[in-house]
Amino acid sequence: METLNQLGEQAKNAARLLSQAATPQKNEALRLMSQALVDHQETILSANQKDLAKAQENGISGTMLDRLTLNSDRIYAMAEGMRQVADLPDPIGLVSQMWTTDNGLTIGKESVPLGVVGIIYESRPNVTTDAGALCFKSGNAVILRGGKEAIHSNQAIVHVLQKTLIQTAFPPTVIQLVEDTSRASSTGMMTLNRYIDVLIPRGGAGLIKAVVEHATVPVIETGTGNCHVYIDKAAQLDMAKEIIVNAKCSRPSVCNAAETLLIHEAVAQEFLPVIEEALSAYQVELRADEKAQAILQHAVPANETDWETEFLDFILAVKVVSSLDEAIEHISRYSTGHSEVIVTDDYFASRAFQKRVDSAAVYVNASTRFTDGFEFGFGAEIGISTQKLHARGPMGLSELTSYKYIISGEGQIR
Amino acid sequence: METLNQLGEQAKNAARLLSQAATPQKNEALRLMSQALVDHQETILSANQKDLAKAQENGISGTMLDRLTLNSDRIYAMAEGMRQVADLPDPIGLVSQMWTTDNGLTIGKESVPLGVVGIIYESRPNVTTDAGALCFKSGNAVILRGGKEAIHSNQAIVHVLQKTLIQTAFPPTVIQLVEDTSRASSTGMMTLNRYIDVLIPRGGAGLIKAVVEHATVPVIETGTGNCHVYIDKAAQLDMAKEIIVNAKCSRPSVCNAAETLLIHEAVAQEFLPVIEEALSAYQVELRADEKAQAILQHAVPANETDWETEFLDFILAVKVVSSLDEAIEHISRYSTGHSEVIVTDDYFASRAFQKRVDSAAVYVNASTRFTDGFEFGFGAEIGISTQKLHARGPMGLSELTSYKYIISGEGQIR
Numbered sequence: 001m002e003t004l005n006q007l008g009e010q011a012k013n014a015a016r017l018l019s020q021a022a023t024p025q026k027n028e029a030l031r032l033m034s035q036a037l038v039d040h041q042e043t044i045l046s047a048n049q050k051d052l053a054k055a056q057e058n059g060i061s062g063t064m065l066d067r068l069t070l071n072s073d074r075i076y077a078m079a080e081g082m083r084q085v086a087d088l089p090d091p092i093g094l095v096s097q098m099w100t101t102d103n104g105l106t107i108g109k110e111s112v113p114l115g116v117v118g119i120i121y122e123s124r125p126n127v128t129t130d131a132g133a134l135c136f137k138s139g140n141a142v143i144l145r146g147g148k149e150a151i152h153s154n155q156a157i158v159h160v161l162q163k164t165l166i167q168t169a170f171p172p173t174v175i176q177l178v179e180d181t182s183r184a185s186s187t188g189m190m191t192l193n194r195y196i197d198v199l200i201p202r203g204g205a206g207l208i209k210a211v212v213e214h215a216t217v218p219v220i221e222t223g224t225g226n227c228h229v230y231i232d233k234a235a236q237l238d239m240a241k242e243i244i245v246n247a248k249c250s251r252p253s254v255c256n257a258a259e260t261l262l263i264h265e266a267v268a269q270e271f272l273p274v275i276e277e278a279l280s281a282y283q284v285e286l287r288a289d290e291k292a293q294a295i296l297q298h299a300v301p302a303n304e305t306d307w308e309t310e311f312l313d314f315i316l317a318v319k320v321v322s323s324l325d326e327a328i329e330h331i332s333r334y335s336t337g338h339s340e341v342i343v344t345d346d347y348f349a350s351r352a353f354q355k356r357v358d359s360a361a362v363y364v365n366a367s368t369r370f371t372d373g374f375e376f377g378f379g380a381e382i383g384i385s386t387q388k389l390h391a392r393g394p395m396g397l398s399e400l401t402s403y404k405y406i407i408s409g410e411g412q413i414r
Numbered sequence: 415m416e417t418l419n420q421l422g423e424q425a426k427n428a429a430r431l432l433s434q435a436a437t438p439q440k441n442e443a444l445r446l447m448s449q450a451l452v453d454h455q456e457t458i459l460s461a462n463q464k465d466l467a468k469a470q471e472n473g474i475s476g477t478m479l480d481r482l483t484l485n486s487d488r489i490y491a492m493a494e495g496m497r498q499v500a501d502l503p504d505p506i507g508l509v510s511q512m513w514t515t516d517n518g519l520t521i522g523k524e525s526v527p528l529g530v531v532g533i534i535y536e537s538r539p540n541v542t543t544d545a546g547a548l549c550f551k552s553g554n555a556v557i558l559r560g561g562k563e564a565i566h567s568n569q570a571i572v573h574v575l576q577k578t579l580i581q582t583a584f585p586p587t588v589i590q591l592v593e594d595t596s597r598a599s600s601t602g603m604m605t606l607n608r609y610i611d612v613l614i615p616r617g618g619a620g621l622i623k624a625v626v627e628h629a630t631v632p633v634i635e636t637g638t639g640n641c642h643v644y645i646d647k648a649a650q651l652d653m654a655k656e657i658i659v660n661a662k663c664s665r666p667s668v669c670n671a672a673e674t675l676l677i678h679e680a681v682a683q684e685f686l687p688v689i690e691e692a693l694s695a696y697q698v699e700l701r702a703d704e705k706a707q708a709i710l711q712h713a714v715p716a717n718e719t720d721w722e723t724e725f726l727d728f729i730l731a732v733k734v735v736s737s738l739d740e741a742i743e744h745i746s747r748y749s750t751g752h753s754e755v756i757v758t759d760d761y762f763a764s765r766a767f768q769k770r771v772d773s774a775a776v777y778v779n780a781s782t783r784f785t786d787g788f789e790f791g792f793g794a795e796i797g798i799s800t801q802k803l804h805a806r807g808p809m810g811l812s813e814l815t816s817y818k819y820i821i822s823g824e825g826q827i828r
Binding site for chain 1: 430433434509513515519521526528529542550586607611612626627630632633634650653656657659661664691746764768769770772773775776777778779780781783784785789790791800801803804807808816817818819820821822823824825
């Protein structure tokens with residue numbers, strides 16, 4: 001088994017070559033890798049069976065087992081994802097600005113890869129191909145450290161990708177897997193400053209927190225979404241109902257699902273019973289403040305923790321507020337800065353909300369569920385950043401780049 | 415003395431107000447603060463005298479004492495710097511992209527402040543007004559933690575700025591100073607994740623290293639410059655000489671000064687004696703590899719450490735290389751990624767160097783000394799980033815911003 005330092009050094013060398021690659025060669029390699037996934041699906045599926053058997057032995061079930069499971073359809077989807085990344089524009093080598101200084105120097109700002117990207121993730125094998133493809137297309141070598149539950153699947157997938165790369169001009173070390181799935185390999189990546197330019201954790205709040213606390217390499221925090229829907233006094237009942245049902249129930253396990261409903265007191269009496277009925281079709285548990293409890297039929301009392309929690313489940317915190325200001329104040333205090341919505345017909349309320357709420361995505365009259373790289377039109381995403389440094393919100397290929405200044409002169413000195 | 419948590423909470427609250435401020439109000443406050451520095455220069459200078467007396471007691475001298483010293487001219491320069499920041503365009507509220515999705519959502523990408531910026535710096539009191547002005551203009555509350563040597567000067571300066579802010583609509587807590595200059599306050603800032611959005615260390619390699627190792631808040635590394643000048647075989651002697659003399663000698667204590675000269679073997683015999691003579695006027699010590707030593711009159715042998723070192727002094731490492739590839743290889747191995755130069759008349763060599771060298775600023779036929787926010791035309795700079803995440807090279811007002819997506823719909827759900 002290769003040590004992290006070996007993987008790091010190989011990645012750094014591979015990144016230098018990959019950074020100079022021409023777009024058609026990168027795209028061709030992506031298409032070959034996509035095809036190889038389909039061609040070798042039996043190998044991947046039988047490796048996945050090993051992971052699934054182990055998972056069942058360990059009593060893993062439900063959502064987690066589902067995330068771990070591969071089948072022919074899912075492999076086709078992974079292959080299709082890689083092919084789509086091949087079709088996206090290359091984010092490297094774009095000179096976004098170029099100007100001439102008073103003394104005649106020409107300065108250009110050119111997009112370049114970040115270098116070596118580390119990804120720490122949990123049990124979803126599709127992250128292996130998604131992250132692999134996005135990093136490859138953006139000229140970055142990637143070191144993947146997936147969860148131990150998926151190790152056989154990940155090994156099989158990366159083996160297929162690397163065997164394909166060997167047939168191209170690219171070193172197979174542009175996409176590498178950390179085969180040691182001990183805690184030490186995870187913490188080791190967090191301090192591999194010599195080789196890793198940025199570390200992106202993808203997973204639950206616990207993983208993100210551990211990375212932020214222990215990493216000395218630069219980190220992009222992703223995917224913690226305590227998202228709010230605020231129903232203003234000037235909202236339409238039907239629209240409010242549809243948006244909250246969609247934001248909460250269409251896929252509660254993802255980070256862009258809503259977790260808290262704030263509703264203006266002027267419409268709470270009329271709207272809450274209708275909303276409760278609509279949510280009852282999904283058996284949503286409501287955790288409400290006193291005022292909301294007085295209106296709702298089946299709510300349990302909310303405590304302080306409920307306002308802070310990303311439930312990722314059919315649970316919704318509900319609070320009645322007396323003003324737009326109180327709604328914004330609540331969001332400012334408890335939000336993770338992911339996505340927030342105001343439902344309103346009031347022009348001034350919509351402007352105030354979008355100006356004053358400081359989250360990655362601030363919506364008027366639409367569901368939080370649109371915070372997604374595909375929905376934004378980025379073609380794919382490596383994650384949703386909830387920090388303000390470098391990238392915020394859905395991260396596509398452009399967010400996996402840095403830049404350098406290229407300066408040309410005729411002997412200028414200062 | 416306020417605790418870091420108090421300062422952090424005050425900064426966070428102040429940042430929310432400042433983020434909504436109109437440009438003319440911010441500019442007016444900056445001009446008032448600039449004027450107040452001049453009006454209260456006696457107070458600031460007498461505080462500076464205390465710092466200088468203490469420094470002399472402690473045997474501080476030379477460059478460090480000079481950096482600590484204020485006088486009327488320097489205060490005028492600080493005031494002028496603040497006034498110039500008032501004249502720069504506001505980087506906040508710019509919608510750089512806006513598009514409509516297939517389902518009719520309008521998505522805009524709007525620049526917003528980072529929030530709360532922490533600056534840890536050493537003994538230069540002018541950083542207090544420079545960083546204060548840049549953060550203020552870009553809508554960020556700032557927490558300044560200067561070196562203990564300058565504490566009286568910094569207190570006096572921040573007191574003047576805050577007293578001026580009280581006369582405006584801004585809370586004085588938009589610019590705060592950490593008055594506790596113990597090591598604990600420095601490390602405390604590095605883990606103040608609840609309040610600080612980004613930490614920018616400005617100072618020597620030791621400070622930067624400590625921050626990178628201990629910080630859990632996002633950091634932008636600045637200002638470590640092991641910069642290289644490569645003289646190609648197709649270089650002009652006069653231009654090569656002028657560039658290396660300027661890059662090494664015009665201000666050796668700054669990060670954009672050159673530290674290593676690489677020279678092609680085909681021109682080493684002819685060029686090195688001329689360059690040695692030119693550098694001897696500045697009594698530059700040359701630390702050379704064997705081949706260069708054989709040509710130079712007064713060189714000492716270079717060891718491995720010399721290739722890695724940012725001398726910040728009249729010392730230059732010199733190495734003869736046999737090719738452009740060897741030069742690029744050397745830079746890739748030892749550079750801190752700040753600024754590198756090729757001197758050449760060869761079109762293909764110039765392109766290869768700019769493509770393949772992975773540093774913030776890659777020059778053809780110009781001095782490394784131009785890597786500077788003012789020289790780039792940014793109007794001012796908060797530092798020079800040597801990392802790839804978020805910002806690279808000279809950081810002006812734009813680099814102190816993040817963005818958010820503002821999304822408007824008519825009830826769209828997914």
